[in-house]
Amino acid sequence: MRHHQAEAALEAAREEGADPTVVAERERIEEHLTTHGGPYAPETDPYVQGQMEARSRHGADDQAPVRTDRP
Template sequence: MTYRNRAAEAAGATASEAPAASAEAAFEAASEAAVEAAAEPHDPVPGERAARDRVRAEATGMTHHEAEAALEAARTAGAPPAAVAEWQRVEEHLVDHGGPYAPESDPYVQGQLTARSHHGHHGHGGPG
């Protein structure tokens, strides 16, 4: 159940609102599936790498709570799946990291950079 669905339930949504809630749930399920697909290793489609880079730049210096709020804002705003997936990954990284976000201390980002440099090109080699 999503945060919005929980809020509607707590506010006393009626049975007549159920079809709208079902449509919203279906939309959110499709959105989550797209985010999960964007998080899986694959050759990025045009715009994905740029979306991830923008998230990393914006996240730099954020605490876990700030990244968590940014993730929720991205989901609410209907941000592209690659951006939501990256916010989710950054938020999860900060749960264990304990400090502000920095791409230099993010093992996932560093692994991508190493792989790109070993492959000698920037168009392939996984997400990101």
């Protein structure tokens, strides 16, 4: 996902009246891409990496995995 795609997804979420958590996540990704300059990938997202690190430190292997197939 590139910045223009994230921006379009954010606008669509706002127009559809999506759940506020969905809109917030889309905003976060759009802001990340504004400063990142490349395509979105969970491997380069500090927030996602922090979640994965926290789960591994707390032995959360039995919890649901972080979704990386969509923003």
